[in-house]
Amino acid sequence: MGGFLLSRVMSLVPILLGTSLVAFFLVRLIPGDPAIALLGLEADPRSIAALRTQLALDQPLVFQYLTWLGRILTGDFGRSIQGGREVFPLLLSALGPTALLSLASILISLAIAVPAGIVAATRRNTMADYGASFAALCGLSMPSFWLGVLLILTFSIYIPILPASGYVSPLLDPLGFLRFLVLPALTLGAALAAATMRMTRATMLEVLRADYVRTARAKGVPARVVVWRHAFRNAQIPIVTLLGIQMGQLLGGVVITETVFSWPGIGKLTVDAIFARDYPVVQGAVLLTATLFVLINLITDVIYTIIDPRVRLA
């Protein structure tokens, strides 16, 4: 296991190097540059030229890339061109809210999807199954901006019990944080639950047909124990894989949900940075997100060994 972890962490190096290259050059392919974006429509060309020089945008691209990479290696992600904040703390301060929102929405999705998926599988082709599948279809089809606005209208206008949008740090006001969290987490959770429910249902159906389940039933093991201990335990691997992918995607940012709920997350930060051609922020965000994605895949692999002791990592 130790050797496995080491080799996986080492494999991060080429991945991140590739990502840094792509991030650096891709963002420069979009028309316009940070100086134009920052100084805007109302700027004069003299100021734009001066700012370009100040930001070293007039240097050769390879030189700019190597300078940036060199600074990253010393832990210096640079400063945002828009507003001059230091990039790394800026990214972390946006990653926190996104991570909490992601975690909450995954928990909500599990709370909905696992029972629903199991019920649908154990009572296949009954009304319960059709109902759960139909709900999943709705969850998958509802765009989050629509569901989000609908939830806001319902719970902060018609039944005014929750704030419409915003964020407060859980360290300052834990209860307030939870109140802000509910609606965006539900919005995201609904979409995630749909996929997880379908996956749970499909794998459970497969496992329930397995020989050892039949054996367990034949031994007279109570149905509940058969389902939860014998069947569900073995259905977990695909679900965990899906959760890993979902978590990775969520940490990359959930732009629309973050925008609708004014949640100060990394998705909106990154998209705004792309629109503003804020190169240091875009590059830093892509690197950070890629690192997290790889790490979460790694964690998923480790979880496999816990769920299924037969899996050996080497």
Added chain:
Amino acid sequence: MLRRNLLQGLAASAALLPFLHGPGAPAQPGKTLDIAIVSDPVTLDPAKMASFFEVPVQYNIHEPLLHVTPDLKIEPGLASVTSPDDKTYVLTLKPGLTFHDGTPIDAAAVKANFDRMLDPATASPRRSDLGPIESVQVTGPLEVTVKLKTPYAPFLQVLTNRAGMMVSPTAVSSLGADFATKAVGAGPYKVAGWTKNSELVLDAFDGYWRGAPAIKRVVFRPITDETVRLTNLRSGTVQLVDGVPPQAVAQVGREGGLTLKQSPSLGFNAYSFNTTRPPFDDLKVRKAFSMAVDPRTIQRAAYFGTGSIANGPIPPSIAWAYDPSLQSSQGDVAAAKKLLTDAGKSESVLVTITVTNSPVHVRTAEIMQAQANQAGFKVDIKQIDPTSLITVLRQKDFDLAMSPWSGRSDPDGNMYNYFTKDGPNNFAGYQNDKVNKLLQDARATVGEAARAPLYREAQKQIAEDAPMLFLTFPAILQASAKGLEWVQYPDGALRLQFAKFN
């Protein structure tokens, strides 16, 4: 086993907690004004500000040397001003004032501000705002004398805006790059904390020259989604909203607990013709296109009746330079067709309209497309993001592209950059000696009575040459909770020293 791992996972996620930060202290109800704005400001440093997003925020942190009233009269601010001749301005500061950090606002501080804005290394957009400055001298402990190379009529107006906002030179040097997020100025409020995309918290500054503001804490919350912005007002989370969407104006106006305020802005919604390449290098084709478009339809369908029809670059809010006799576009398809035939165009004229991808602009472009197609054009619409639009405009890589202007209280600000030969916003590539000279002269002439005929003359010539298609003069649309008393300004800025809760 699984349960234990879940717990460990939760514990690990708690490691992220130190990175979550928020404002200094929880808000006090009743004394706090929460405001929904469209987007976070980019920077709080007035020497660096270049976007619309700072407009609602800027005057609350920063105080300009001179103040402009809602009806565009210039009054003393931090300083009063006298002008012994057309090229000299003497600024006299009020005694005993300090910046938020206690640094005295004296002549040396003012000179340091001018020096910083004029230093090419600062790359400040203020350098061109300030115009032909020859020297800035300290002529007394509280007196600064600014000498110009040539007379520059908009100078005082410029000092009511970003170029007049004084910041603490001590803080500039001690904060370095962090000044942009922690700005120390002389306005009614000081910065208490700023979490990107979440909240900008300002606390009342007791040393403000008009006296401490009535509302003790102001929190600006960027809420991008216009529906959610209004929902927050209705649910009481915020008490003031900037950027009310035009389609919601009628409804908000009817709601009992809300106050909607709208007033004419200083800017224009317009499109630049690219006069440097076919087909719009031909005056007749430009005229035909303008003739085909009916701004009244656009005002109704895209702006839901808000604002007014534009007939040129000067809106009626700048009354002394506005020319009511100019005709706006009429939507006359037959006349447009005839003009195209006169121009020798027998087939459809292919043109592309370049717009940013926001609904109101796309809708505007679609209406123009439908109207121009009837007159014999074949119009394509190209949607791009705002930064790409600026690039496309500057590279003149377009046929007809949106080029809106937020407006200035002096007509020079709405015309000089757009219609002089080398003007940075002359995206149309408009080259007219007469207009060029009129605008130069109007800038160098002091006194509204003397300048007004020059601007009217220039506007007439521009209307004849049609380098731009003017559609509407937008309105400033803001709404608040009933209990809040506040003043709306034609520049759209909020000046909360004049606000209070009833």
